[in-house]
Amino acid sequence: xxxxxxxxxxxxxxxxxxxxxxxxxxxxxxxxxxxxxxxxxxxxxxxxxxxxxxxxxxxxxxxxxxxxxxxxxxxxxxxxxxxxxxxxxxxxxxxxxxxxxxxxxxxxxxxxxxxxxxxxxxxxxxxxxxxxxxxxxxxxxxxxxxxxxxxxxxxxxxxxxxxxxxxxxxxxxxxxxxxxxxxxxxxxxxxxxxxxxxxxxxxxxxxxxxxxxxxxxxxxxxxxxxxxxxxxxxxxxxxxxxxxxxxxxxxxxxxxxxxxxxxxxxxxxxxxxxxxxxxxxxxxxxxxxxxxxxxxxxxxxxxxxxxxxxxxxxxxxxxxxxxxxxxxxxxxxxxxxxxxxxxxxxxxxxxxxxxxxxxxxxxxxxxxxxxxxxxxxxxxxxxxxxxxxxxxxxxxxxxxxxxxxxxxxxxxxxxxxxxxxxxxxxxxxxxxxxxxxxxxxxxxxxxxxxxxxxxxxxxxxxxxxxxxxxxxxxxxxxxxxxxxxxxxxxxxxxxxxxxxxxxxxxxxxxxxxxxxxxxxxxxxxxxxxxxxxxxxxxxxxxxxxxxxxxxxxxxxxxxxxxxxxxxxxxxxxxxxxxxxxxxxxxxxxxxxxxxxxxxxxxxxxxxxxxxxxxxxxxxxxxxxxxxxxxxxxxxxxxxxxxxxxxxxxxxxxxxxxxxxxxxxxxxxxxxxxxxxxxxxxxxxxxxxxxxxxxxxxxxxxxxxxxxxxxxxxxxxxxxxxxxxxxxxxxxxxxxxxxxxxxxxxxxxxxxxxxxxxxxxxxxxxxxxxxxxxxxxxxxxxxxxxxxxxxxxxxxxxxxxxxxxxxxxxxxxxxxxxxxxxxxxxxxxxxxxxxxxxxxxxxxxxxxxxxxxxxxxxxxxxxxxxxxxxxxxxxxxxx
Amino acid sequence: xxxxxxxxxxxxxxxxxxxxxxxxxxxxxxxxxxxxxxxxxxxxxxxxxxxxxxxxxxxxxxxxxxxxxxxxxxxxxxxxxxxxxxxxxxxxxxxxxxxxxxxxxxxxxxxx
Numbered sequence: 001x002x003x004x005x006x007x008x009x010x011x012x013x014x015x016x017x018x019x020x021x022x023x024x025x026x027x028x029x030x031x032x033x034x035x036x037x038x039x040x041x042x043x044x045x046x047x048x049x050x051x052x053x054x055x056x057x058x059x060x061x062x063x064x065x066x067x068x069x070x071x072x073x074x075x076x077x078x079x080x081x082x083x084x085x086x087x088x089x090x091x092x093x094x095x096x097x098x099x100x101x102x103x104x105x106x107x108x109x110x111x112x113x114x115x116x117x118x119x120x121x122x123x124x125x126x127x128x129x130x131x132x133x134x135x136x137x138x139x140x141x142x143x144x145x146x147x148x149x150x151x152x153x154x155x156x157x158x159x160x161x162x163x164x165x166x167x168x169x170x171x172x173x174x175x176x177x178x179x180x181x182x183x184x185x186x187x188x189x190x191x192x193x194x195x196x197x198x199x200x201x202x203x204x205x206x207x208x209x210x211x212x213x214x215x216x217x218x219x220x221x222x223x224x225x226x227x228x229x230x231x232x233x234x235x236x237x238x239x240x241x242x243x244x245x246x247x248x249x250x251x252x253x254x255x256x257x258x259x260x261x262x263x264x265x266x267x268x269x270x271x272x273x274x275x276x277x278x279x280x281x282x283x284x285x286x287x288x289x290x291x292x293x294x295x296x297x298x299x300x301x302x303x304x305x306x307x308x309x310x311x312x313x314x315x316x317x318x319x320x321x322x323x324x325x326x327x328x329x330x331x332x333x334x335x336x337x338x339x340x341x342x343x344x345x346x347x348x349x350x351x352x353x354x355x356x357x358x359x360x361x362x363x364x365x366x367x368x369x370x371x372x373x374x375x376x377x378x379x380x381x382x383x384x385x386x387x388x389x390x391x392x393x394x395x396x397x398x399x400x401x402x403x404x405x406x407x408x409x410x411x412x413x414x415x416x417x418x419x420x421x422x423x424x425x426x427x428x429x430x431x432x433x434x435x436x437x438x439x440x441x442x443x444x445x446x447x448x449x450x451x452x453x454x455x456x457x458x459x460x461x462x463x464x465x466x467x468x469x470x471x472x473x474x475x476x477x478x479x480x481x482x483x484x485x486x487x488x489x490x491x492x493x494x495x496x497x498x499x500x501x502x503x504x505x506x507x508x509x510x511x512x513x514x515x516x517x518x519x520x521x522x523x524x525x526x527x528x529x530x531x532x533x534x535x536x537x538x539x540x541x542x543x544x545x546x547x548x549x550x551x552x553x554x555x556x557x558x559x560x561x562x563x564x565x566x567x568x569x570x571x572x573x574x575x576x577x578x579x580x581x582x583x584x585x586x587x588x589x590x591x592x593x594x595x596x597x598x599x600x601x602x603x604x605x606x607x608x609x610x611x612x613x614x615x616x617x618x619x620x621x622x623x624x625x626x627x628x629x630x631x632x633x634x635x636x637x638x639x640x641x642x643x644x645x646x647x648x649x650x651x652x653x654x655x656x657x658x659x660x661x662x663x664x665x666x667x668x669x670x671x672x673x674x675x676x677x678x679x680x681x682x683x684x685x686x687x688x689x690x691x692x693x694x695x696x697x698x699x700x701x702x703x704x705x706x707x708x709x710x711x712x713x714x715x716x717x718x719x720x721x722x723x724x725x726x727x728x729x730x731x732x733x734x735x736x737x738x739x740x741x742x743x744x745x746x747x748x749x750x751x752x753x754x755x756x757x758x759x760x761x762x763x764x765x766x767x768x769x770x771x772x773x774x775x776x777x778x779x780x781x782x783x784x785x786x787x788x789x790x791x792x793x794x795x796x797x798x799x800x801x802x803x804x805x806x807x808x809x810x811x812x813x814x815x816x817x818x819x820x821x822x823x824x825x826x827x828x829x830x831x832x833x834x835x836x837x838x839x840x841x842x843x844x845x846x847x848x849x850x851x852x853x854x855x856x857x858x859x860x861x862x863x864x865x866x867x868x869x870x871x872x873x874x875x876x877x878x
Numbered sequence: 879x880x881x882x883x884x885x886x887x888x889x890x891x892x893x894x895x896x897x898x899x900x901x902x903x904x905x906x907x908x909x910x911x912x913x914x915x916x917x918x919x920x921x922x923x924x925x926x927x928x929x930x931x932x933x934x935x936x937x938x939x940x941x942x943x944x945x946x947x948x949x950x951x952x953x954x955x956x957x958x959x960x961x962x963x964x965x966x967x968x969x970x971x972x973x974x975x976x977x978x979x980x981x982x983x984x985x986x987x988x989x990x
Binding site: 032 | 903905908909921922941947948951952953
């Protein structure tokens with residue numbers, strides 16, 4: 001007859017060990033007695049009640065709750081008296097060592113604040129579009145061109161691709177075509193008044209098929225996507241609806257897209273959060289496109305606009321692997337002449353944001369930022385560890401006394417960890433201020449680039465907790481270990497020397513780590529800056545300065561008469577020197593028109609598909625293109641003659657450009673090659689050069705390029721706008737300088753470069769702070785030594801070298817460590833670019849020099865002070 | 879009169895220990911009290927009281943012999959200290975003196 005085991009175990013766990021035997025004995029005896037008296041079942045219940053009775057806390061402390069077995073319990077770490085003592089000691093120490101405390105707190109605050117900013121930025125980029133339920137199964141079909149220089153991706157696909165895919169692969173779950181509509185212009189009809197126009201520069205609208213909303217998730221405030229099956233319908237974001245009409249109750253109202261296309265509002269959806277790449281505030285029905293363009297959609301596979309995109313969501317019936325297998329057959333069927341150089345790969349949604357080729361953010365740069373964030377924290381922690389161990393000597397007596405009075409090592413350990421935590425938390429409070437401030441700056445400077453807002457994401461709190469815990473442990477652990485390791489006898493006798501204080505070599509290697517990090521960051525900064533400078537100033541092969549491009553209304557057939565009229569009006573402005581009409585400027589606008597060609601008498605079409613560009617005769621002159629053979633085009637409104645670029649000639653398999661002159665190209669028309677232009681870069685320098693064919697065709701000109709004299713450009717633009725608005729009252733004037741347009745290619749890189757510079761700068765500053773503290777400490781330690789040396793005749797430079805040689809050695813070692821790592825990382829980064837700088841020894845020289853200078857400045861500040869000190873003073877004071 | 883304050887329950891426990899003369903331990907005391915007073919006394923209450931009394935120095939204890947029904951565990955046997963005895967006496971004296979001054983002693987049946 002045994003009492004319940006569980007109750008017994010409970011008792012054994014909770015009961016004070018020295019009381020257990022008698023209590024349990026009594027309980028068992030009672031149980032035995034009760035079994036005889038009232039039966040086993042009730043005795044068991046009673047046993048339970050009795051055991052719980054021992055656990056139930058009566059007034060004061062519970063009797064049988066676990067207590068020390070010894071008669072005199074030792075003071076517990078969590079005793080309030082001890083805690084207040086810890087706080088008192090910590091406070092006194094901070095006050096005594098204000099400089100060190102300040103250095104530590106500032107360093108940590110900067111580190112934590114900056115790291116928090118970086119981590120939330122990284123997180124932001126990684127949460128882009130993840131809120132869509134089908135996130136993992138959404139793909140974008142893109143066009144890939146295979147050229148000898150490598151493969152280039154264009155986000156767009158031919159119009160017909162959607163229909164063809166749907167036909168051939170009915171198992172695809174959902175498929176939606178979408179055409180982007182840049183800088184949407186919307187007119188709201190107002191009774192008895194001119195239309196109210198809204199121009200949303202740098203915003204996006206789109207034309208979509210209703211299935212788009214089966215792929216992506218939207219919340220509808222009114223209406224829904226069903227109406228988008230009809231032409232002349234549109235859905236708006238709540239924000240836009242409010243802007244146009246002052247209310248979101250707008251179903252059934254009419255807006256004029258591009259000021260011409262009437263569209264009935266059939267739905268209003270909830271505004272986007274910022275973490276999406278598909279922020280289209282206005283989406284009209286795909287069926288409206290022919291009316292919008294005023295022509296039927298192209299049915300060929302040669303015209304590709306990067307804005308005409310195809311999204312699919314796949315399931316197990318049809319996967320990306322299925323597509324990859326069948327893609328070639330698809331290309332063969334629909335674009336046989338592109339079999340060698342055209343592919344239509346599927347790009348997963350999760351890659352879209354990070355694909356630099358298709359306008360995404362470089363994930364390499366994001367990860368570099370992340371690495372910098374880690375570096376920042378490491379540097380700050382190293383400061384802390386260095387200063388704390390350096391100071392450990394001062395606290396050896398305290399440790400000795402505490403140990404003699406009975407402190408155990410774990411108690412002391414947690415005391416010092418607690419102090420670290422206190423400093424870290426103080427720093428965190430300041431860091432949060434930095435974070436707040438940094439957020440506002442980021443909002444101001446980055447918003448245009450990343451549409452970036454910090455919303456109070458719970459992850460920020462998660463990051464904070466993670467960072468703070470990490471920092472406390474990284475910076476507290478080692479010093480606490482050193483401090484608690486003192487032997488009390490030695491400590492009290494004052495016989496602990498710096499030799500025992502956590503081996504100087506550890507401190508050295510930490511400083512080396514810091515220097516190495518600084519050098520790597522500096523190399524990174526220099527390489528990024530040089531590369532950006534290089535690609536922005538590299539000769540692209542055409543003139544960029546003082547050329548203004550004016551966009552003409554995008555009608556399918558340009559009115560040649562009006563264009564002549566505009567030319568006359570523009571040329572009348574004195575600053576305008578030359579004017580050229582063309583389909584696009586040399587900097588590509590995302591629109592690629594390709595064509596199949598047959599060359600000369602060759603029977604088969606060529607196996608490459610050149611890009612086709614319509615230009616007038618002045619184009620070559622305005623953009624300063626160089627002819628390597630032949631002559632310029634004759635002025636003409638229709639296509640008769642052609643210019644090709646060197647790559648084109650190479651692709652034909654011909655070496656001497658002069659050989660192609662006078663030969664006939666068979667496209668839709670017969671073109672005579674009259675000249676070969678030197679290759680020029682149409683796209684950014686990340687991609688190479690496409691084979692290009694240029695010919696005249698006035699009805700396909702969409703841009704006017706005006707070469708300007710020096711003068712008041714503001715006034716010129718103003719005048720042009722006036723003329724333009726008179727000629728094209730339904731349209732909207734847009735003008736941009738070519739060099740500015742080129743800058744836009746690099747906005748993301750530049751922003752990232754700025755961020756990297758900023759944060760790397762902070763890391764270097766934190767490192768300097770630590771170095772400063774360390775030298776301060778050394779100077780204090782060596783006060784006597786310096787005094788003696790000076791008395792014995794050492795010069796000031798001797799004494800400076802005393803400080804300098806140590807750090808010079810450390811820098812040298814750090815350089816050896818940092819160089820290969822930095823070289824490897826940066827070479828990797830540069831691989832993204834088609835044109836890149838060489839990483840020569842010069843760059844590492846600069847990094848080394850910069851570190852030496854920064855370190856020398858930091859070190860000399862204190863060491864000069866120490867060296868100039870009067871030895872009488874330093875030797876007299878005890 | 880200077881001495882530790884003694885609660886009513888503590889007094890009863892102390893008296894019981896005195897009465898039991900060396901045979902006093904948790905279970906026995908509990909049974910004795912419930913038999914004599916008819917109160918539903920619980921083991922943990924008795925233990926708590928014993929502990930308090932020992933802290934006050936009115937009881938002392940030692941471990942006894944192991945017995946089979948306790949699974950071979952020893953009992954803690956309590957005895958009253960001199961201080962404990964004196965305390966009990968003082969309480970008794972105070973009571974007696976009050977009773978003596980009572981002019982109309984209650985008749986048991988008509989109390990209340």
